[in-house]
Amino acid sequence: MSMIKIQGLAKTYRTDQGYVTAVQELDLEIERGIFSTLLGPSGCGKTTTLRCIAGLETPDSGEIFIDGEIMVSTAKGVFVPPHKRNVGMVFQSYAIWPHMNVYENVAFPLKQGKRKLSKAQINEKVTKALVLVRLGGLERRPATQLSGGQQQRLALARALVKEPKVLLLDEPLSNLDAKLREEMRIEIKDLVRRLDITTFYVTHDQIEALAMSDVLNIMNNGKLIQTDSPKEVYLRPRNKFVASFIGASNQFQGVVGARPRIGEDSAEIRTELGSISCRSPGGVSLSGNVVVNIRPEDIRLFRERPPYHENVLQGRVAVTLFLGDTIDCRVLVKNTPVHVKRDRSQEFAEGDEVFVYLSPDLCLLIPLD
Ligand SMILES: Nc1ncnc2c1ncn2[C@@H]1O[C@H](COP(=O)(O)OP(=O)(O)OP(=O)(O)O)[C@@H](O)[C@H]1O
Numbered sequence: 001m002s003m004i005k006i007q008g009l010a011k012t013y014r015t016d017q018g019y020v021t022a023v024q025e026l027d028l029e030i031e032r033g034i035f036s037t038l039l040g041p042s043g044c045g046k047t048t049t050l051r052c053i054a055g056l057e058t059p060d061s062g063e064i065f066i067d068g069e070i071m072v073s074t075a076k077g078v079f080v081p082p083h084k085r086n087v088g089m090v091f092q093s094y095a096i097w098p099h100m101n102v103y104e105n106v107a108f109p110l111k112q113g114k115r116k117l118s119k120a121q122i123n124e125k126v127t128k129a130l131v132l133v134r135l136g137g138l139e140r141r142p143a144t145q146l147s148g149g150q151q152q153r154l155a156l157a158r159a160l161v162k163e164p165k166v167l168l169l170d171e172p173l174s175n176l177d178a179k180l181r182e183e184m185r186i187e188i189k190d191l192v193r194r195l196d197i198t199t200f201y202v203t204h205d206q207i208e209a210l211a212m213s214d215v216l217n218i219m220n221n222g223k224l225i226q227t228d229s230p231k232e233v234y235l236r237p238r239n240k241f242v243a244s245f246i247g248a249s250n251q252f253q254g255v256v257g258a259r260p261r262i263g264e265d266s267a268e269i270r271t272e273l274g275s276i277s278c279r280s281p282g283g284v285s286l287s288g289n290v291v292v293n294i295r296p297e298d299i300r301l302f303r304e305r306p307p308y309h310e311n312v313l314q315g316r317v318a319v320t321l322f323l324g325d326t327i328d329c330r331v332l333v334k335n336t337p338v339h340v341k342r343d344r345s346q347e348f349a350e351g352d353e354v355f356v357y358l359s360p361d362l363c364l365l366i367p368l369d
């Protein structure tokens with residue numbers, strides 16, 4: 001049984017300027033113990049979805065189950081209040097209480113609700129949570145006198161202190177600088193693995209999402225577009241939006257030329273670069289307008305014409321950027337810029353005449369929607 005199950009979730013806000021549809025007909029399931037991420041551009045409905053799970057928002061329609069128990073059902077008139085939902089949440093802005101010290105911040109959720117814990121029980125739970133996030137010893141420090149990373153960990157401790165079944169994290173690393181963010185990624189990933197807690201993580205940072213998740217849910221305009229493993233989303237993006245949102249992509253628009261032979265997954269696409277052979281269409285209906293998608297790191301450059309009988313294009317290096325581990329180039333092919341990422345040992349200079357090779361196996365066909 002899945003730990004979180006969402007069916008037909010919809011939420012529209014009413015504002016002075018009219019209605020804003022934040023989430024539409026969203027179905028989503030998260031298996032027990034999985035690190036699942038909701039990824040999408042700003043304003044696509046991520047926070048709204050998370051707040052509906054936590055019970056901080058009432059959906060217009062839909063049902064939400066946590067560990068098989070119904071939390072919300074608009075049809076059945078069910079709404080379980082937030083403190084009875086067994087979830088811990090870290091908010092986009094950490095929302096730690098500035099007038100409390102570290103200890104009081106973490107103890108706060110334990111003092112909510114009817115079931116009163118003894119002082120000793122509270123002490124034990126708070127201490128355990130603080131040790132977990134490596135804040136042991138800072139109990140008496142005012143919360144405002146913590147660094148950004150420490151505040152982030154304090155928010156985590158507060159979310160975990162009641163040992164919830166589900167951890168909801170809304171962009172928990174967005175306020176940290178790049179270096180700290182990378183460290184905290186590993187720390188959070190390690191922490192949730194040790195606790196074996198089902199985690200639903202919201203971010204608009206695609207690298208973070210790729211690096212941390214077992215499952216990626218891509219969202220746009222209030223709708224779920226694709227749910228897959230990070231690798232599958234990267235290698236087999238379902239549509240043009242996913243392909244360009246996750247990682248860098250070259251996208252060449254074209255029309256299907258020769259129909260593929262029966263039993264062979266290949267097609268000729270007429271594009272602005274010329275004719276491109278593609279394989280692995282993966283269920284794409286091969287007619288009409290399509291996009292040929294290829295990642296910059298999958299394109300190869302040669303000084304001499306390579307011995308392939310298809311997809312070799314002649315071009316000129318227009319721009320090269322040295323990025324340390326790689327070199328980023330723009331190669332002009334018939335005036336169309338092609339984004340290529342190469343190993344830094346391959347030295348090409350601006351103005352060099354080159355041959356660009358697009359391996360047909362790495363050209364993904366995507367329908368235009
Ligand atoms: N309380 C509210 N009242 C009116 N509109 C709202 C409210 N909260 C969110 N919205 C709107 O709903 C849409 C989805 O908002 P949401 O906060 O869920 O997006 P998000 O994906 O979390 O974005 P971000 O990455 O910027 O945090 C946006 O258009 C937003 O302006």
Ligand SMILES: [Mg+2]
Nearest residue numbers: 046047048092
């Ligand atoms: Mg948000």
